[in-house]
Amino acid sequence: MIEVNDVRKVFGTAVAVDGVSFEVSEGESFAVVGESGSGKTTVARMLLGLETPTSGTIAVCGRVRTAGRPSGAERRRRAREIQIVFQDPYSSLDRLQKIGDVISTSLSLHFPLTGAELRSRTLELLESVGLAERHASMVPAQLSGGQRQRVAIARAIAVEPRVLVLDEAVAALDVSIQAQILNLLADLRERTGMSYVFISHDLAVVNQISDTAIVMHQGRVVERGRTADLLREPEEDYTKALLAAVPRPGWKPSRRSS
Template structure:
């Protein structure tokens, strides 16, 4: 149905030309789902934009043929392309909120595309739009028709985007990271919906994702891209069990999965035995009846509803939940960036919740509880070099100065595997993985006893995630730190944590040793989370 031959795309930039896609060829058959998998910068999104001819300014298709159902998309006029987009080939984007017009009712946005492609008249548009919303399983579609995007959840917005994309019954759907940023149960619901709809209608689909596990679950065939080239094509199962290309092997290895240890995520030559960490029986942190209430428009909102738990010295505790479960609020209260409404936080027996967060920086325990933030880019001051970011806690709390400070900073850089020359760089001159290392170095600079990790790998590519997780395991053994690992990704929590708490709507619904909770979940919500996590086929490379 769609055939791409030797496609090359180049971007003109101030620093000369960048070849984003370098001779890519693939076909998509009728009713087939093709996955394009690659890490950031691999050119997977650019490929799809080139097919739709919606490249950014400066981007140009250099060579190659793109033929869809006998039409040469590269030669088609812009007017023809406008007819094709939406009616023949549709696209759903990564951020559903950004893809919807924030000040128009969602129903009207569905109508727009119907009217544009003459699938409906002004009189019939509303009924057809509601039907399109019902097709993506939106309950009470007639009421949702009137809603604005901000009134809907992320998952609901993505359904609307899918409704718009499918409204004119296109033959091919391009989904560019459709579930990134959505909760894991929402991801499953959205992907199942897209899968069912395309199957029902016999549509072709191109699923672009960085998640090999997700692709293997929903795709018939997978194309692996790296640096603008296709390195391997194959069926999900063969790709996992017998990856041919070294890069595919690396990706397969790095994807967290059942039965793999944390060292298995690394390429075989980098695997060293996993160091053991010692868990003491004495509790380091005791949280008792912790409550956080926010004032809301319609009365107070209870974000955290009286939770209690312990972290033993040296232990790694996983805190799992979806957005809105209160896990971030909990971690911010423990790290003393927020004040609890009530309850106690005992650190080494001392109630640290008694000191307000605004004055906590002078508290003796400040140095013992540090945090690695979710978004490494956001957590580094754009005006500070890597060295000054790492030096900040040392200079402020330990009053370290001069040569001693410089020596300690470079020692920390070695510890987290950050090359010394990078220390003088600004954050925008570092890659995602390097920024994550700077964030970790800063957090461990004072040798804290408790380190809170707030989804430290959520924004990283899987191969970088594998490196960072292993770094955390090494550091834990070396420094005897306790971890509170906040995540929505159960596969990752399983690798790193001794015990796990599952939070839902401000309450702890499940808890226990990680293996017990994961293998024999007692609470239905835990079971739902585990089932929603994409599970790649078992590979022989263990």
């Protein structure tokens, strides 16, 4: 689904990403782990085309992303390939737009649906993320943080992307709501076969959601492998420090049983 080959990104004189390479397979959940400033969010933005690599190549669904402003048709094509859910759903939602309209607008851009079909599919998507019909007539301010993030996920999956990037998508939520969203994401991936690229600094979250991972530090990949192995027996001092910093006394890596 994704091939990143020796990608470098420089802002002025600052090197944000330096020689990063990785692949994400169909149906795989892949994590990019690191502290703030490690370059992980810049990687996410390049995957979406929000930033252009200084050098190296990125291919999504077998197509190399080229520099330059894409046409409207190309933007829609890319939207069907890859979508993103940001950390703060409130800032990414129109505060005056009703929740049902958030979803239906996304649908109408990509599918030729009648009015009845559009409403039916909108309600179906809200239900798929654990929201009810009554939420369709609400605005973001009337929802909790967890509910807003569910709306953001519903909007992202409405176009049926093959890859979903989640940039610190549960970082702003409390632990109990985090667990609900992570379980929702696990269920969605099982049902749809989507690939995930999960950007996070939280190793407990990464352990819950990902199959494989890379660890980034100062723009470079310092360790990679199966997530469970990285957390059980990290080789690099930086990964060990991240693991030691998990703010949960007595926490030990353990995956949710399937």
